[in-house]
Amino acid sequence: MMGVFAIGLVVLFMPLFGGRNALEYLDNLYNTISKGSAYYIPELREANRKLAGDSVKMALGLRSAGEAAQAVQLLSGAGARAAAQGAEVTVEGDLGAILASCLDDADRMFHNDGAALVRRYHLDERAALHTWWRVLGAAVKDLNRQHRFREAKSADAISAKAVECAYNYYRIDPQSIGDRWAVVLFSLLFYVIYTVWYGFAVLYLFEGAGLKLGH
Numbered sequence: 001m002m003g004v005f006a007i008g009l010v011v012l013f014m015p016l017f018g019g020r021n022a023l024e025y026l027d028n029l030y031n032t033i034s035k036g037s038a039y040y041i042p043e044l045r046e047a048n049r050k051l052a053g054d055s056v057k058m059a060l061g062l063r064s065a066g067e068a069a070q071a072v073q074l075l076s077g078a079g080a081r082a083a084a085q086g087a088e089v090t091v092e093g094d095l096g097a098i099l100a101s102c103l104d105d106a107d108r109m110f111h112n113d114g115a116a117l118v119r120r121y122h123l124d125e126r127a128a129l130h131t132w133w134r135v136l137g138a139a140v141k142d143l144n145r146q147h148r149f150r151e152a153k154s155a156d157a158i159s160a161k162a163v164e165c166a167y168n169y170y171r172i173d174p175q176s177i178g179d180r181w182a183v184v185l186f187s188l189l190f191y192v193i194y195t196v197w198y199g200f201a202v203l204y205l206f207e208g209a210g211l212k213l214g215h
């Protein structure tokens with residue numbers, strides 16, 4: 001039994017699936033399936049409409065002067081008045097419009113259209129979205145400091161459900177689990193059987209060596 005397990009382990013790490021091993025293939029499969037069920041941007045857009053015309057003035061502490069300069073580009077593109085001094089950005093404008101612009105960029109990245117962000121900001125698309133994530137994190141802190149908890153909650157939701165998802169799933173093509181149910185079912189059954197097989201192999205090895213559990 002242990003020999004069969006070892007052979008299976010070797011096969012799992014062989015590049016038999018288009019140059020990828022079984023673990024890489026399944027990792028990509030589950031990423032594509034999970035992306036298909038992680039699209040929250042339409043709901044976030046609807047919730048953000050309530051913030052249209054909500055004027056804010058914030059001081060955002062970022063990590064570096066370079067990141068602050070990128071943040072000014074993003075915020076200016078959203079129609080806000082922004083200026084950087086060192087690693088701190090002061091911004092004044094319509095919070096609903098700022099968040100809507102962020103959602104637009106996250107939506108493009110979610111649909112693998114990073115070139116749109118490059119054209120818009122002349123920045124690497126991942127760098128632009130990461131800066132949005134930093135901007136929203138700093139905005140949540142400043143809005144909470146101002147006791148504007150409703151606005152902070154909206155910014156935090158967009159950061160987690162739109163920006164993070166779009167960044168993590170960038171360049172992954174979504175698909176429905178219904179299209180790959182047979183592969184998913186086989187992988188789950190194989191995992192259970194393979195794990196139990198290994199457990200019994202270890203058990204029988206110990207029994208053959210005369211070792212027993214007792215109390």
